[in-house]
Amino acid sequence: MNNLELQKTANEVRKGIIASVHSAKCGHPGGSLSAADIFTYLYFEEMNIDPKNPEDPDRDRFVLSKGHTAPGLYAALAHRGFFPVEDLITLRRLGSYLQGHPCMQMTPGVDMSTGSLGQGVSAAVGIALAAKLDQKDYRVYTLLGDGEIQEGQVWEAAMFAGHRKLDNLVLIVDNNNLQIDGTLEEVCSPYPIDEKFQAFKCHTINVDAHDFDALRAAFAEARRVKGKPTVIIAKSVKGKGVSFMENNGSWHGVAPNDEEYEAAMAELEKAGEALCQK
């Protein structure tokens, strides 16, 4: 996909996030929106996947370690064809296959159940290890929150991945700088993130999470790196794409009401129309 197509798709993913969280009356729009471009790039450009064969043993894998941003993952999966887009609004409802946090048994295309922070990255390491063991060339991607890296398990996983030279593994840190209780600096600063991962024998790349050229270059660089896992630190804007949610931590885990939903969707519709004019 070219950048314009990616932008259009990301805009649709953002609409899916707003629609599903609004429908559920709860969920996590802020971090889903900040990662929407990353989800889009992974599922529409980077990863070797087939919606018709979601269990293909040779497929690339994605583990959403920051599992609370499931609405973003679900929207990307739906638009990629893993399940109907109309089903997004069943998010968090009784009987829905779209659980509050990703559940691999229930949702086509979800490679690992996650939700408890710090755990997904270890599973991604295990999958990358399996690929090495089986001498398969599929790649493994995992998305972490920047607050999530306060979890010690993340560093246990990074140490193992660096030690085992898992160059088929890419960690992406969605660095929107906001967690529930405030900014990262206010709560418990993990900075400098890149130097920390470098100390754990990982290759690091700093990018703008909303610039598809930058994402394209970063993921291409990650493929060229041998003998080390790559960590892409993606500087993002929490709530990106919905102006009243941007850089506002209070939208971490709150759904828009009907009025806010209308405003958000109108803004995204307008953005989509502008992209179609290009």
Add this chain to the structure above:
Amino acid sequence: MSEIRKAATREGYGKELVALGAEYPNLVVLDADLAGATKTAMFKKAYPDRFFDCGIAEQNMMGIAAGLATTGKIPVVSSFAMFAAGRAYEQIRNSIGYSSLNVKIGATHAGITVGEDGASHQCNEDIALMRSIPGMVILNPSDEIEARYCVRAALKYRGPVYMRFGRSAVPVINDREDYTFEMGKGVLLRDGSDVTLVATGICVDSALNAAQLLEADGVSVRVINMHTIKPLDEEIILKAAKETGKIVTIEEHSIIGGLGSAVCETLSEKYPTKVMRIGINDQFGESASAQVLFHEYGLDGEGVYNKVKTFL
């Protein structure tokens, strides 16, 4: 009388992993810097390419095992019970249990017979923790021979299994031609009509010894080896309750949440029966040799005998 052979259940675990390595090409073994103690070092030696030392990072190890399992590997992860079931409880619940991934947890050094290391390492709570996870199978073998059958059964079964092994050498009691092992089925070791001793793990030997002493006093004792704590063999317990009237549970584990609790849950709902729970009371252990502690805490044959006498 000839000397009874003794061996630790962890020995059987280590040996059987090596044997199964040939049968299961997808079997991989993970440890957290305790391979010598957990006996996974035997597998490491035989299959170095399928052994992964995760370092002292049990939580990450459980997650790696979960990831491996999603690709069709059968990971067996090992650490001491305290750090497997205890430290990594949430990883076992969320990364392994929730998705019913095919991971086997081989937890060694369970219970107070860890001995001299003391309370920080004596995990008397692991069965309670694992029992609370939906779908988790729990196996607790009574000797080295049964340990090997447990590992074999766990590998054959698809889904998460928690296997509990001990550090100390204990009498080998299942060395007989007609021995069979069926996951989820209690084993009637001795028939009797006055009281039933339901024991698990290394306390099965204590139950057999206590039964002998009780028999000398004219008490007819039934002994059941409950190597599978979950799913529990309710049938054999209900039958024993109906036929002997009194049930005693014996385990090297807290009386809260383990075999005793499981048996009481079944009986209180289906056939209320008087039960005596023998195990570690609501307390931490302490440092001493395994043998001294086993006696001190009333878990050997003599201790069980004395307690059961007060119950009859």
